[in-house]
Amino acid sequence: MTDTALSLNTIQVGANARVGDYLALLKPRVMSLVVFTGFAGLFVAPGTLHPLLAAVAVLCIAIGAGAAGAINMWYDRDIDAIMERTRRRPIPSGLIEPAEALAFGVTLSLFYVMLMGLAVNWTAAGLLALANGFYVFVYTIWLKRRTPQNIVIGGAAGAFPPMIGWAAVSGTVELESIALFLIIFMWTPPHFWALALYRAGDYAAAGVPMLPVVAGPEVTRRQIVFYSAILAPLAMTPVVLGFAGWLYAVIAGLLGLAFIALAVQVWRETGERAARRLFGFSILYLFVLFSALIAEQALAPRFAGLPGTGLGLWG
Amino acid sequence: MSAMAKREPRSEVHRKQRMKNYAVFAALLGLIVLIYLITIVRIGGA
Structure with a gap:
């Protein structure tokens, strides 16, 4: 066996993988x-x-x-x-x-x-x-x-x-960090169930018991509305607990209403379009909600009556 | 064969392997620098 053949044999495992594949x-x-x-x-x-x-x-x-x-x-x-x-x-x-x-x-x-x-x-x-x-x-x-x-x-x-x-x-x-935890916790079901509604065939083929596969799309749509209705007011807890102010309240309120409206649309429409729209919006929802929290803290922590900014007051 | 020619990747597999080696080297070097900086910051009382 030549040196080249030997060295090729020793690097067979994962030999075709690029750095990007590990990423x-x-x-x-x-x-x-x-x-x-x-x-x-x-x-x-x-x-x-x-x-x-x-x-x-x-x-x-x-x-x-x-x-x-x-x-x-x-x-x-x-x-x-x-x-x-x-x-x-x-x-x-x-x-x-x-x-x-x-x-x-x-x-x-x-x-x-x-x-x-x-x-x-x-x-x-x-x-x-x-x-x-x-x-x-x-x-x-x-x-x-x-x-x-x-x-x-x-x-x-x-x-x-x-x-x-x-x-x-x-x-x-602390209670404040638990509130942030709960917001994402309640956001997750409607986010994934919206995806599962139009990928139900995929999940069924793989034997993954997602809600639309096991209970059907009707039940899933009702559950999406239920969780969205809890999520919208829950997103206000940072205001209630005093670590977010009116800017966040307005944005969270509008986002929550939009989330519920899209969830209701998913409930009323039987096609995939509404579910796809809600899935896309749910990602935007979380991004904008937490952006509002960051922006308010960065722009006006005193105005919002906040206890301090982790990075801004360093030194 | 000259020393330069030996360094050339002999196939696509070798080229990919070489890129992975560079990536591991860069990651390890980055971690060394990071841990050094963390040590300096922590010693400084942060």
């Missing part, structure tokens, strides 16, 4: 909302944090969440290969070996939890570990293939980032 394992699109809400929690929390440590906290939230995504792709590789939306992911495409993806995810997860603990604080690190563990063990392994309530309970994993960001500054879990 794809981290689910960058999901990561962007996680990073943003995590940053919002960090920015509005009372207290001070050195800008470098704040950047490290956001990095740890981002990579930590991405690592959990890689472990999720390892576990779900069988159903990912069936579903149209996921069949081009690196593992079902044969670009990355499953074991390699698992090692990649576990290593990154452990490393960035440790980094969060050593560089920022152990409350934030503990919450990051809890979020990762919840996503992998509770959502992915336990609930996803067993119950249509998978994304209701499992949605908690995606709701942790603002709480982690808050804890990075304050070092504690």
